[in-house]
Every structure is written in C-alpha cells, then in structure tokens.
Amino acid sequence: MADESAAADEEGEEGAEGGGGKKKLILFGAIGLVVLAAAGGGAYYFLFMGAEPEMPAGEPGQPPVVEQKPVVFYDLPEMTVNLSTDGRATYLKVRIALEVSDEEMVTKIEPFLPRILDAFQIYLRELRPADLEGSAGLFRLKEELLRRINLSVYPARVDGVLFKEILVQ
Secondary structure: OHHHHHHHHHHHHHHHHHHHHHHHHHHHHHHHHHHHHHHHHHHHHHHHOOOOOOOOOOOOOOOOOOOOOOOEEEEOOOEEEEOOOOOOOOEEEEEEEEEEOOHHHHHHHHHHHHHHHHHHHHHHHOOOHHHHOHHHHHHHHHHHHHHHHHHHHOOOOOOEEEEEEEEEO
C-alpha cells in the first residue's frame, strides 16, 4: 500500500509538471495570437482605412476642376559661367525664375540677391558639361539650386527653380 501511494504521488507530480508545461504553452500561444491580431489590425487600418482624398465635384462626365494656388515668379539676372573642363573652354548661359508663394516673399528674398547669385556662381563653375546631359542632369541641377537658395534666404522660402533658358556652348 505504501508502494501504491508513493507511485500515486510520483504520477501526481509528473502530471502537475506536465500540466504546468501545457499551461505555459497555451499562455504563450494566446499572447502570440493577441500580438499577431494587433499587428494585423494595425496594418489593415494604415493600409485600407486611411481617408480617401476628396476630389472636387464637377459636372458628370467632366474632369474635376482643381484650383491652383496663386504664385509669384521672380526673375534672376542672366548668368554666364565657364564650366570645369580639361582643355577647351565651355560656357553655360542660364536664365532662372524663382517660384515663391506671394509678393511678400519676394520682398524678403531681394536683399539676399547677392548671396543667391554667389552661391549659384560657385556651384555652376564646378559643373562639367557631362553633369548637364539629359533630363536627369537638369533635374539634379534644379534640385541643388533650390537647396542652395533656400539655405541662402532662410527663414524665407522659395518653392521652385524654373529654367527659362539654358545653353551649354
């Protein structure tokens, strides 16, 4: 009888350990399921529940009318610079217009005109003719000039650099 009670105690301990292991497994599974559901719900919300942009209403069958913000263009003086080459002289002639939000911004920018022209001249003189080839080259030039002008006129802001004329000779 003592042997039977000892055997029952051992089975009870093994059963308790096995049950504890099962409880841990179920607990970790439930936590994992909750985390997975939260991540899935968050992904669904950000991907599919975002607000759709409202399109302006127009007449049926007509494209919607989109109103543009008024802008002001400020012409910079024409610049001619020699490009960095290994032998033959190559020149760049460029006329640029700056796009700003309003007339007030033009009055903020005008005192910085010498600084703007200096930044442009220094940058343009370091260019090679190959840097200006293709639309990608002109896009990089436009972005770099915009970055330099916004650094020069801070806290004022220029919205765009527009090429009126660009000639490489």
